[in-house]
Amino acid sequence: MRVLVTGATGFLGYHLVRRLMEKEFRPIVTRRSTSDPRRLRDLESLECIELELRSPESIRKALQAARPDAVIHCAAYGVDHRQQDPLEAIAINLTATTSLVEAAASVRVARFIHVGTCFEYGDHPGPISETTPLQPRSLYGATKAAGTLLALERAGHHGLPLCVVRPFGMYGAREGEHKLVPLIRRACETGEVLPLTLGEQVRDYSFVGDVTEAIFRLLNAESFPSAEIFNLAGGVPITLKDFILACASVFGGEALMGFGMLPYRKNEMASLVANCGKWERFCGHPVFRTALAEGLALMKRPMEDR
CATH class of the missing domain: 3.90.25.10 (UDP-galactose 4-epimerase, domain 1)
Known part of the structure; x- marks a missing residue:
């Protein structure tokens, strides 16, 4: 399976690419002009393509050239709390996400996994389920929530199989x-x-390897859970x-x-604590291992x- 991964130079993206390679999948890594490739240096024979997230045309051309079977969209702005430019957050987390979904639909991608974030939920006193109302309290959370909602709407409009994962705290x-x-x-x-x-x-908090394995299981699921959202955490x-x-x-x-x-x-x-019951019902075991x-x-x- 050819899997296009955005944000592969980031923390979670790197571990996903590594896992895909271990399982003999064919990851296609997208690279921006501003990307820092240091994390990927130990991974040999990677297929890389240029993709500027601020350019819908660049996204369209990259998807047409790569023709992936699946997409895992990890790229985001604001993971670093020091990133506080609202226009950049909208450009990457909302506009680029929408363009990527549209482009994936146009080349008939079979499975699209959109990586959201727990920060879409905001502050809640108890365990947060996937149906908890979104009330983000940060630029990152607000624009990621908007990106998730629009990705689901556009995927539904085009008939693109897309599901959303929302990791909580990770370390590794x-x-x-x-x-x-x-x-x-x-x-x-x-x-x-x-x-x-x-x-x-x-x-x-969850170990990044557990979150990576959960996303890989989604990608490889016999029945892909299109239009579903899953919290990925230990609970x-x-x-x-x-x-x-x-x-x-x-x-x-x-x-x-x-x-x-x-x-x-x-x-x-x-x-910021997850209720992971939905994932456990889908997969049969917790994310947290x-x-x-x-x-x-x-x-x-x-x-x-x-």
Whole structure:
């Protein structure tokens, strides 16, 4: 199966491409002029095509040239909370997503997996199901929610088999250096105190390998669940403080975690925990299969052994 993957130079995209190659699928990696290819350097014989997400014509030509059997759309703007340009967020998360769905329909792609985000839901006090109302509290969440809704509408209009996954918190190898676990690890290695909030927020973390495997199962499902949305998470609540301390204990620096040194961000969400019952009914088992201690231990091993 030829699978076109957008956002392959990102955290989740890289792990998906790696998994596809392990299973002898043929990933086709899209690359923008601004892409950083460092994550992909250890993957040999990759088929790459140029695709500028801001250009509907570039997207159309890329899909016509590649003629993939399936598409996994991981590319997004705003995963890094420092990215706060609303026009860029609309261009990538909404307009480009819509153009990609239209182009995929035109070349009769058989399966399209759109990677959304838990931030589409916003802040809710209890476990969040796929029917929980969307009330995003960030630029990233709002534009991703709009992109998901329009992708579903356009796919339905064209008869394109499309489903949506919404990963919650993820951790694992090759995560961006600005993300929480790499920051914890760097502090432990350098001996510098890491400024943090009090860490009272409740979150739901999964090892990236578990999320990758769930998406691969969707891609390879005997009956593709078109027009469905799935939360991908553990459904196991943990305070941010406890998660941070678990990470720091593995990397050797619990005393370096500076809790209370930073204020909470504007529009900070108190709780972001998934109800994963729908996925378990579909697949027969939870997304969450790797315990936190096991996942963190894997991060300490060389990449080729993970």
